[in-house]
Amino acid sequence: MATYGTAVRRGLPRRPGGDPWPASDGPVEASSVSTPPVVERAQRDETPAPALASPVVERAQRDETPAPAPALAASTPARALRRGLPRVPGGEPWPPEGITARRTAEPGAAAMVAASAVSGPSAPPVASVPQPTFETTADAGIPQPVPPDAAPAAVSVAAAAGSGSSLRRGLPRTPGGEPWPPPGAALAPAALPPAAPQPAAAVATPAIAEPVEASDAPAVVAERQALDVTVPLPFTRTVWPGENAFTRPAPKPAPKRYGPFTRGQWAGAVVVGGAGLLFAAAMAVLFVRWLLSLQGMQDFLAAYPGEYPLPAGSPVGIPPWLGWQHFFNVFLMVLIIRSGLQVRAEKRPTAFWSRRSSKRKISLNLWFHQSLDILWIVNGVIFIVLLFATGMWVKIVPTSWAVFPNAISAALQYVSLDWPTENGWVNYNSLQQLAYFATVFLAAPLAIATGVRMSGIWPKDAKALNKAYPVEWARAVHFPVMLYFVAFIIVHVTLVFATGALRNLNHMYASQDAVNWIGFWIFAASLVVIATGWVAARPLVLAPIARLFGTVSGR
Numbered sequence: 252m253a254t255y256g257t258a259v260r261r262g263l264p265r266r267p268g269g270d271p272w273p274a275s276d277g278p279v280e281a282s283s284v285s286t287p288p289v290v291e292r293a294q295r296d297e298t299p300a301p302a303l304a305s306p307v308v309e310r311a312q313r314d315e316t317p318a319p320a321p322a323l324a325a326s327t328p329a330r331a332l333r334r335g336l337p338r339v340p341g342g343e344p345w346p347p348e349g350i351t352a353r354r355t356a357e358p359g360a361a362a363m364v365a366a367s368a369v370s371g372p373s374a375p376p377v378a379s380v381p382q383p384t385f386e387t388t389a390d391a392g393i394p395q396p397v398p399p400d401a402a403p404a405a406v407s408v409a410a411a412a413g414s415g416s417s418l419r420r421g422l423p424r425t426p427g428g429e430p431w432p433p434p435g436a437a438l439a440p441a442a443l444p445p446a447a448p449q450p451a452a453a454v455a456t457p458a459i460a461e462p463v464e465a466s467d468a469p470a471v472v473a474e475r476q477a478l479d480v481t482v483p484l485p486f487t488r489t490v491w492p493g494e495n496a497f498t499r500p501a502p503k504p505a506p507k508r509y510g511p512f513t514r515g516q517w518a519g520a521v522v523v524g525g526a527g528l529l530f531a532a533a534m535a536v537l538f539v540r541w542l543l544s545l546q547g548m549q550d551f552l553a554a555y556p557g558e559y560p561l562p563a564g565s566p567v568g569i570p571p572w573l574g575w576q577h578f579f580n581v582f583l584m585v586l587i588i589r590s591g592l593q594v595r596a597e598k599r600p601t602a603f604w605s606r607r608s609s610k611r612k613i614s615l616n617l618w619f620h621q622s623l624d625i626l627w628i629v630n631g632v633i634f635i636v637l638l639f640a641t642g643m644w645v646k647i648v649p650t651s652w653a654v655f656p657n658a659i660s661a662a663l664q665y666v667s668l669d670w671p672t673e674n675g676w677v678n679y680n681s682l683q684q685l686a687y688f689a690t691v692f693l694a695a696p697l698a699i700a701t702g703v704r705m706s707g708i709w710p711k712d713a714k715a716l717n718k719a720y721p722v723e724w725a726r727a728v729h730f731p732v733m734l735y736f737v738a739f740i741i742v743h744v745t746l747v748f749a750t751g752a753l754r755n756l757n758h759m760y761a762s763q764d765a766v767n768w769i770g771f772w773i774f775a776a777s778l779v780v781i782a783t784g785w786v787a788a789r790p791l792v793l794a795p796i797a798r799l800f801g802t803v804s805g806r
Contacts (some may be wrong), residue, residue, distance in 0.1 A: 305393065539666040548663075557661035557671040557738070558680040559653040565645045567677055571762045573643065576634045580778050584736060585626040585781050586788055590620035591733060602790045603804050604797050615803065619793050624702055631695055645680055645688040657681035673750040676764040686739065694735055701729035 261271035318594035334344040334549045420430040506513040512520060542548055593616045661682040664671045671680050679687070703709060706723035709717065747755045755764050757770035760777070794803045 309363075384528040396545060488556075530783055535666055536668055538664055543663060543667055551656075552660055552664075555653070555656040556681070557657050557664060558678055558684075559651050559657055561645055561678050562650055564642075565678075566642050568764065569676065569758050569762055570641065570643075573639055574759050574762055576637070577632065579636070580627070580631055580739075581777070582624055582781050582784060583630065584740070586784055587620065587623045587627060588737060589785060589788060590616055595730070601805070602794060604801050604802050605804070611707065612804070615790055615793055615797060618801075619788065621702075621706055624699075624706075626698055635691075647684055647691060649681075649684060650686060654681045654684060658685050670750060673756065674757070677760055686743075690736075690739055694732055694739075697728065698732045698736075701725040701732065703728065704733060764779050 258601045259273055261273065263272065264270055266274045298646050324626065331345055334346065334348065336345065338345050339341055343586045371785065419438045420431050420434070423429055424429065424431045454525075509517060527789070594614065597614060597616060601618065602615040603612040603614050606616040638647075658681040661680045665682070673680075702725075704720060704722055750765075753766045753768065753771060754764070756768075756774050757765050757767065758769065760773040761770040763769070797803050
């Protein structure tokens, strides 16, 4: 928008027959006067701006005839004038309160209409519009205006039919009144007296009549051509898009997922998780070492060293049958865990097994899992019988309430890395005793009870029994019990090797309290047998064995 001074647009006269207001005394700043974009561009190009006119005057200019203006067909009663803006800054609204206006329709009198036009140098003259007749109903100190008959007529309204084209009726002039003009009013052409032209820059509200053409505004057209992107470059092109600009490489295939993560994500999770566990373990070791350095905790360790004495006459050592039971239990547990995970993960079994007297089929992996469970239960029953028959039960069954504070003492010693003295040949520490007791007498029976509920041995038609023991409960408990066995095996094997591997392996596999390599080699041979069973546990090997007890079929 221009920032130079411009003339104020002159409007209607303040009194009938007077000059347009305000008087042209000089330019004003453009910041206080709104200049339309078309006029501003015309000023910039030093070309006349197109005329902005009201629809009636614009149509009259095109037809080269004076623009008609309607006149009132009948007198209207006097009404109070609406008060507007003040005449002077900070003054009272104008006109003063108490002024009323009366519209007349005497023969030859001009009616008041709001018809004004903004004309340029080439536009036809436009008549100034007279003010309505008004009178003073209160002593406002304002002289009486000149009657409207003295003003030059601009537009007249013919009430008689046929005197002109009919006018479209619009909004009422008074609230609740009839639409204006009255019915039957028509336009009658009248001579328009000449009016002084106004500068184009004084327009405040634009009404563009015609668009700017290239012949009228060459600078605007030149500016548009300068922004046209289709115009060739003014210099020789030396750079062109390469082959990759028009080709898109084929998307890489999604990496294979193993559960929720890919192989790389699993590796990252293991690294991050392992580092987090090592940091947590280091912090735990430091904290427990500080704790055990206190005088109160030293007295606690002296009172509860980590184990309590067994009853008199308790057996010493580990008999050979216990070593054999231990090996067979480990062999079955490893295969049970493997087959259980296969059953949990398989969706479309490749082979099925069924009894010869029944048509109900189960997957071959499920048959293998349940067969191992039966062998494991039989081995466990034999172990319990021999345990109580030989009196070895006192080594894994607590016989004193002192087992609990001693178990806490042993746990603190393990965490501080200052481990308690290992003497499994004679007596286990209290933490070992509680762990063995929980595994043999709590976790194993719980695994058996939940496994039987999910197997085909459970009666399917016993509604009351099924309602009392839902299968959902069995599924919710069976898998966490398997996780407990996995965690127990990991911790147990770790401590066996960390607290004297040769001596501990001799206790369990060679049945002797000595430090030599005999127990180690027996243990290595047992690992070979377990690995062989792991590899052989596949349908090609299992199918012939399963046919001995039922029927094996495909899908």
